[in-house]
Amino acid sequence: MKKLILFFLFSGLMFGSFNFALAQESVDVYFFSSKTCPHCAKERVFLEELKQKYPGVMVKEYEVVYESENRKLLKEFYNRYKVPESEQGLVPVTFTPLNYFIGFNEQTGQDIESC
Numbered sequence: 001m002k003k004l005i006l007f008f009l010f011s012g013l014m015f016g017s018f019n020f021a022l023a024q025e026s027v028d029v030y031f032f033s034s035k036t037c038p039h040c041a042k043e044r045v046f047l048e049e050l051k052q053k054y055p056g057v058m059v060k061e062y063e064v065v066y067e068s069e070n071r072k073l074l075k076e077f078y079n080r081y082k083v084p085e086s087e088q089g090l091v092p093v094t095f096t097p098l099n100y101f102i103g104f105n106e107q108t109g110q111d112i113e114s115c
Helices: 001-013 037-054 069-081 107-112
Strands: 027-033 057-063 094-097 100-102
Touching: 001 057, 001 107, 027 037, 027 069, 037 057, 037 107, 057 069
Parallel strands: 027 057
Antiparallel strands: 027 094, 094 100
C-alpha cells in the first residue's frame, strides 16, 4: 500500500508544476508532527482550512515522536525528496507532490498553498 501511495505521489512530480487551486482530483499532503509542538498545532489548523478550501486535498498526518513506524516512513520521504541531513529531525515537516516544507509560519502556509 505504501508503495502505491508513493507511486502516485511521485507520478505527480513527473507531470510538471502543481497548484492546489487547479486540483480537480485528490492530492495527498503528508504532515509529520509532534503532539506537543506549537508550530505543528498551528499547521494542523492551517491544513484543516486548506482541506475546506480545496476538497481534493487529503492530509495524512503522522506523529513521529511517539510512533517509531511513522519515523521510518518519514525517513523514506527524506530519501525520496533528498532532504539534506542537516534539515532532518525537525517538525513539522510537510510533503506535497512537488516540495517539502520544514517548520511552519504564515509564509510557509502561503508556500504550501501556492505549490
